[in-house]
Amino acid sequence: MDGKYERLRLKNQICFPLYAASNLITRKYKPLLDALGLTYTQYIVMMVLWERGQANEKLLCEALCLKSNTLTPLLKKLRDKGYIGITKDEGDGRNLVITLTKAGKELKDRALGVPECIAKEFRLTPDEAAELYRILYKLINGQKENE
Numbered sequence: 719m720d721g722k723y724e725r726l727r728l729k730n731q732i733c734f735p736l737y738a739a740s741n742l743i744t745r746k747y748k749p750l751l752d753a754l755g756l757t758y759t760q761y762i763v764m765m766v767l768w769e770r771g772q773a774n775e776k777l778l779c780e781a782l783c784l785k786s787n788t789l790t791p792l793l794k795k796l797r798d799k800g801y802i803g804i805t806k807d808e809g810d811g812r813n814l815v816i817t818l819t820k821a822g823k824e825l826k827d828r829a830l831g832v833p834e835c836i837a838k839e840f841r842l843t844p845d846e847a848a849e850l851y852r853i854l855y856k857l858i859n860g861q862k863e864n865e
Contacts, residue, residue, distance in 0.1 A: 746839045750832045754825060755799065759784075759792055761829070764801065768826045772817040774807065783858065801825060 728734050744758050751761050759782075766773055766781050773781075779789055793816060796802045801822035807813035842850065 743836070743840075746836060747832070750835055754828055754832075757792075759788075760796055761832075763789070763792055763796060764822065764825065764829070767802065767816065767818050767822065768829075772815060775814045775816065778816065796822075 724730065747758050747761070751758060754761070756764065762782055763778060766778055770777075775786060775789060775793070778784070778793075779786055782789070793802065793804055793814075797804050799821075800819055803817045803819055805815050805817070807815050837847075
């Protein structure tokens with residue numbers, strides 16, 4: 719490939735290793751989350767709720783970098799599984815409040831081993847993991863500022 723097209727080489731694209739790493743990580747999570755009856759996206763919704771106890775739809779969208787039209791069907795499936803309750807905010811009926819049910823709270827204990835299993839899969843040192851985390855959030859937060 720001549721120099722003019724060097725930028726188009728796959729090895730020179732930041733998008734490819736990010737894409738490949740994302741796919742790899744999601745594949746590693748799959749069997750762990752299958753055992754919990756969750757998809758990866760349902761799992762990250764549950765993590766926010768386990769952390770906060772409850773959240774509104776807007777907060778979930780912001781925390782997870784998701785659009786409302788992606789989040790709404792996820793919430794319905796989690797409700798159908800009995801893990802969350804969805805109610806309208808008394809102050810603003812357009813706003814949905816999502817809360818954990820007893821089953822959703824109990825699922826948290828079953829999920830405790832997931833992060834440790836994933837950490838073992840990738841064998842990053844604590845410093846490497848911290849640096850990767852910092853760089854990825856720099857990308858994410860920089861994009862949010864541009865929207």
